[in-house]
Amino acid sequence: MTGAIWNLLLALAWVVLGGDFSGVNLVVGLVFGYITLVLLEPQVEALKGYPARVPRIIRFIGFFIKELVQANLRVAFDILTPPWHMQPGVIAMPLKARTELEITMVANLISLTPGTLSLDVSDDRKVLYIHAMFLDNEEELRRNLEEMERRALELFR
């Protein structure tokens, strides 16, 4: 968190001192600020872990967009063709996320990808109940969900 704030402050300083108030220049400032923070990381305790987190976030966004488009096309195909290929059902997924924030994030990400909709969390917060549209290959679906959860948790820990 401290890292992100410093990165933003450095970018703002870059924009103000440069006098060029445009979006592109802000991005340039963010990149230079990030490079500065990477160089400073070994010296400053508060910045530990921030430089490694940024590429992870970018990779996660890429992975998420890929999943989103793929799954959307699959749902679209099923809506457009007359016979139903879908096999919907409710499955229970054991959660590795522990805190409320982590569970919220994981549940929201699962809801956002088409084909899966998080329904509820069990009272002891160990299992997430998910409504899935395509259960024809349950093993693969579970693997994908776990992969998504693992990648999402990496961003917090």
Next chain:
Amino acid sequence: MIDAIKGSLIIAGGLFMLLASLGILRLPDLLTRMHATTKAAALGVILVMLAVALHFGEVGVVARSFAIIIFILMTAPVAAHVIGRAGYFVGSKLWSGTVKDELRPNYDPLTHELKSGLETEANARRQPKENDPD
């Protein structure tokens, strides 16, 4: 070139929204309908907003269109989850082709207790908390 990109983004966005509305009409039960409406519509709005950002290319417009994308991404899954959950527990019927339901056996409609199916002693000894959902 940039015109072609903008045009295809808007057309793709519109197509996804059309698919969402077709999904509401065609899909058989509440939960599958929630699948179609939230995700396809959200993706449609995102694509249209990207096209808007490309078209104007001003800082204010770009910032606003990205803010809209982020707010859509934050609110759409929450709304889908709440509607789907409420519909499920109120008792809307699942489609006849539903292959499995691992939630029903773990849910007690009288106490609204939802077990995880993993517990044996932990949940039995658990005391109700003040902030538990009803």
